[in-house]
Amino acid sequence: MSISDIIEQYLKEILHANEKKVIEIKRSEIANQFECVPSQINYVINTRFTFEKGYLIESKRGGGGYIRITRVEYQDEFQLIDEIIAMINPAVSEQGALDVLERLREKKLINLREEHLIISALQREVLNLPLPERDHLRARILTNILTTLKYINSKGEERDGM
Template sequence: MSNISDIIEQHLKKILEAARQDAIEIKRSEIADQFHCVPSQINYVINTRFTVEKGYIVESKRGGGGYIRIIRIQHQDKSELIDDIIEMINPQVTQQAALDILERLLEEEIVTKREAKIILSAIGRNTLAFQLPLRDEVRARVLTSMLSTLKYLNK
């Protein structure tokens, strides 16, 4: 059974799809009323499920006429997306950010589920048994190497 955060995330993604645009504007209070939750729950979903690593930019305007704009980042091709991710993860990347990136690569069909599991096992904290920040630096290097390989395999 899905929790409220999953349900809200799916709802917002459906709105984005239905709009057939790369951006939507929502009112936090209206979404909170719709799902009978507090507005901070909407903030939580937006801050954790609509991140740059997952391919979104979020803008907000506070106040009476305020809104939250969710923009889906679009790339010309997969090579450009991989370049942007490599730039984003260097010189270091946390485990959570790496997981978000893998989720995005799956959504964009750049990697298969099998490939994502292999990458995840190579960059996980159990494999990279170093102290921070070295672990995040090594994770970025390994992920960069794998993404570079994928980039040239996809051409």
Template sequence: MRNISDIIEAHLKKIIERNQQNQIEIKRSEIADQFSCVPSQINYVINTRFTKERGYLVQSKRGGGGYIRIQRVVNNDETALIDELIRVIEPKVTQAVALAVIERLYEDEIITEREAKLMHTVIKRETLAFQLPLRDEVRSRILSAMLETLKYEEA
């Protein structure tokens, strides 16, 4: 069974997909009321599920007329996207950020589900049985190498 964060994320993504500008403006309190949760739950979803690594820009305006704008970044140039992701993950990367990068590649149909699973297996902490910070550095190097390969496979 999916948890409330998954449900809220799916709801917001569905709204973004339907919007021709790939963005939405929401009021945190209204979404919290809609899902019968506290507004901090909405913050959690936005801060963890709508990140730069996953291909989203988030802006917020505080105050009475405040809003949160979530925009899906559409990248028409796969090479430029891969270069940007490499910049994000170097010189070291956590497992969570690495997984977000892999998920973005899958969602943008740059890699297949099978490739995503293989990449995930290679970068997870159980596979990279090193102490921190070495583990995050090795993960970055491995993921960067895979991304570079994708970049040249597409060319």
């Protein structure tokens, strides 16, 4: 397990324990706690706590500065899917799509098998187009999958493997 994984796990545990799903941290204090450079904390926040994964990040620089991490929760899965569709359009990067799929799996809207099938269809090698067309096509495909998922869930259809 890497230091980034350990820091991510630590921050997620604090968030999970906080009923408001909001934490404020001081980058330098966390860096001292894990005996790493402050830029390592930035890396973890910028890559592991993205909007696509369901987090909002606010930061204030300076002596009294902080980083506020908020876990975005939705009332129901339909609201979540609608928000994701709005977020990924008109274009989404491969990493952004991977983050969205991870979030859908965490929310149990798709299973691991479905996640892997969708990933295989959205890879840059498959969508062999130049940018930005590739990201636009990826967004259209993912939007269609999400719309279908929303429709299936609204009909109450059971899915195997869950």
